Amino acid sequence: MVRADWGVMKTAVVWFRRDLRLTDNPALAAAVAAAERIVPVYIHGPVSGGNWPMGSASRWWLHHSLEALDGSLRRLGSRLVTRRGAEFQSLVRLMIETGAGSVYWNRLYEPTAIARDTEIERVLRGEGLTVETFNSALLNEPWEIQREGGQPYRKFTPFWKAVRQRGLDRAPELPPKALPPVAETVAGVPLEELGLLPRIPWDAGFHEFWRAGEQAARQRLDEFVASALGRYPAQRDRPDLPATSRLSPHLHFGEIGPRQVVQAMRDDSAWIWKDGAEAYNRELGWREFAYHLLYHFPETTDEPLEPRFAGFPWAEGYQAHLAAWQQGRTGLPLVDAGMRELWHTGWMHNRVRMVVASFLTKNLLIPWQEGARWFWDILVDADLANNTLGWQWTAGCGADAAPYFRIFNPVLQGQRFDPEGAYVRRWVPELAGLPAAYIHKPWRAPSSVLEKAGVRLDNTYPRPIVDLKGSRERALAAFERIKKR
DNA sequence: TGAAATGTTGGGGCG
DNA sequence: ACGCCCCAACATTTC
Numbered sequence: 138m139v140r141a142d143w144g145v146m147k148t149a150v151v152w153f154r155r156d157l158r159l160t161d162n163p164a165l166a167a168a169v170a171a172a173e174r175i176v177p178v179y180i181h182g183p184v185s186g187g188n189w190p191m192g193s194a195s196r197w198w199l200h201h202s203l204e205a206l207d208g209s210l211r212r213l214g215s216r217l218v219t220r221r222g223a224e225f226q227s228l229v230r231l232m233i234e235t236g237a238g239s240v241y242w243n244r245l246y247e248p249t250a251i252a253r254d255t256e257i258e259r260v261l262r263g264e265g266l267t268v269e270t271f272n273s274a275l276l277n278e279p280w281e282i283q284r285e286g287g288q289p290y291r292k293f294t295p296f297w298k299a300v301r302q303r304g305l306d307r308a309p310e311l312p313p314k315a316l317p318p319v320a321e322t323v324a325g326v327p328l329e330e331l332g333l334l335p336r337i338p339w340d341a342g343f344h345e346f347w348r349a350g351e352q353a354a355r356q357r358l359d360e361f362v363a364s365a366l367g368r369y370p371a372q373r374d375r376p377d378l379p380a381t382s383r384l385s386p387h388l389h390f391g392e393i394g395p396r397q398v399v400q401a402m403r404d405d406s407a408w409i410w411k412d413g414a415e416a417y418n419r420e421l422g423w424r425e426f427a428y429h430l431l432y433h434f435p436e437t438t439d440e441p442l443e444p445r446f447a448g449f450p451w452a453e454g455y456q457a458h459l460a461a462w463q464q465g466r467t468g469l470p471l472v473d474a475g476m477r478e479l480w481h482t483g484w485m486h487n488r489v490r491m492v493v494a495s496f497l498t499k500n501l502l503i504p505w506q507e508g509a510r511w512f513w514d515i516l517v518d519a520d521l522a523n524n525t526l527g528w529q530w531t532a533g534c535g536a537d538a539a540p541y542f543r544i545f546n547p548v549l550q551g552q553r554f555d556p557e558g559a560y561v562r563r564w565v566p567e568l569a570g571l572p573a574a575y576i577h578k579p580w581r582a583p584s585s586v587l588e589k590a591g592v593r594l595d596n597t598y599p600r601p602i603v604d605l606k607g608s609r610e611r612a613l614a615a616f617e618r619i620k621k622r
Numbered sequence: 623t624g625a626a627a628t629g630t631t632g633g634g635g636c637g
Numbered sequence: 638a639c640g641c642c643c644c645a646a647c648a649t650t651t652c
Contacts, residue, residue, distance in 0.1 A: 542624080543624050
């Protein structure tokens with residue numbers, strides 16, 4: 138095969154974005170197959186993302202993930218070039234500098250990213266350059282799954298059925314065995330100068346819970362399959378147990394891809410864990426559904442999909458309640474435990490996410506956008522598609538949403554899913570001395586029990602900021618006003 | 623991927 | 638022995 142025709146080496150830029158891995162990276166694989174020289178680049182653009190610029194926790198993760206990616210590239214003989222500046226200009230400059238005639242990237246699906254990438258692709262192609270884009274993030278492109286007649290799905294169950302009929306098998310790309318070096322003359326900005334790490338070290342605790350990067354992602358997947366997958370269907374709703382995969386931030390940054398995850402489920406020889414694999418694949422299905430919805434209904438990041446919710450009578454003057462929710466001092470132990478887990482680790486168990494979201498939007502009648510905004514900033518797995526779906530689902534205004542009357546009771550949810558109170562004890566230590574019978578409702582505990590546990594209501598721990606029964610009735614009345622006639 | 627209110631049933635205490 | 642009542646326990650309906 139003659140490739141280095143006329144003695145000119147072909148150079149390709151691989152533009153990394155949220156595909157921070159070498160295995161199962163179709164853009165990288167295609168570039169390696171097509172060119173002799175590879176320039177891997179990450180471009181840190183100016184504040185972008187429209188209404189949704191990357192949050193603090195995401196930036197923390199990104200910093201460490203880029204560090205890991207650079208390490209992986211170096212082990213193969215290459216390195217990551219890090220640039221700062223507007224994406225288009227940075228890309229053009231780099232291509233001119235390196236003599237690259239082509240650029241490869243894996244697609245993003247956020248509305249602002251689609252608009253930007255489409256424009257970059259158009260202009261570069263107009264200049265006669267090669268632009269090739271790929272799917273690394275999803276099992277199917279959002280437009281590949283369609284209803285009869287071409288409309289998008291709005292219900293998960295038929296969507297998932299269509300996905301299953303299409304089949305989940307997508308062979309992951311193998312990683313390159315080696316990569317050509319990047320010339321010394323190609324300069325980059327040191328990672329530290331991107332300013333991704335917070336100035337105030339509120340992230341100090343994150344290191345205890347997370348390790349970013351492709352290797353860590355793979356390890357977590359393997360450990361999950363080996364140790365927890367069998368119990369996943371029965372225990373995944375238990376925040377007090379290590380029953381979930383915690384892959385979400387790795388998936389968000391593309392340190393591992395859904396194809397690899399599905400393959401791990403399939404390859405697992407213990408078929409008695411079939412139910413676990415099925416249940417976990419279904420969760421990947423929700424992720425696919427979220428991207429499907431974001432692609433087809435891009436305005437839902439800010440507006441309810443269900444138009445009648447535009448006139449919903451949300452509470453006014455809710456700042457104090459919002460702050461109590463954010464800081465984990467609502468007086469509802471399960472809610473506070475969740476919000477503090479979020480603050481300390483950048484992550485929250487999914488069952489608890491539903492409970493705190495229901496409490497915010499229904500018991501406090503605070504607009505779901507406020508919750509989405511807070512999660513966006515604090516979650517290490519903050520993902521526009523998933524976050525939007527999750528909040529609209531809880532608020533009852535989204536696709537396949539929870540009916541408006543479905544209001545979680547944080548006490549009952551706590552008793553059901555944290556029966557011994559271990560989760561609350563861990564994150565709300567001032568309640569740790571309470572017996573299980575009162576851990577989820579300290580305000581109902583006899584004074585002798587409180588005293589023995591060292592709990593002084595209103596002092597060491599607040600009473601509930603709203604009455605559960607009354608606020609539930611208020612929410613039902615509010616929803617009644619926008620009910621479909 | 624609810625909770626509360628309301629309805630039904632059946633065991634057991636008791637006159 | 639029988640009927641009455643109470644009330645868990647469970648089922649159904651409603652929000």
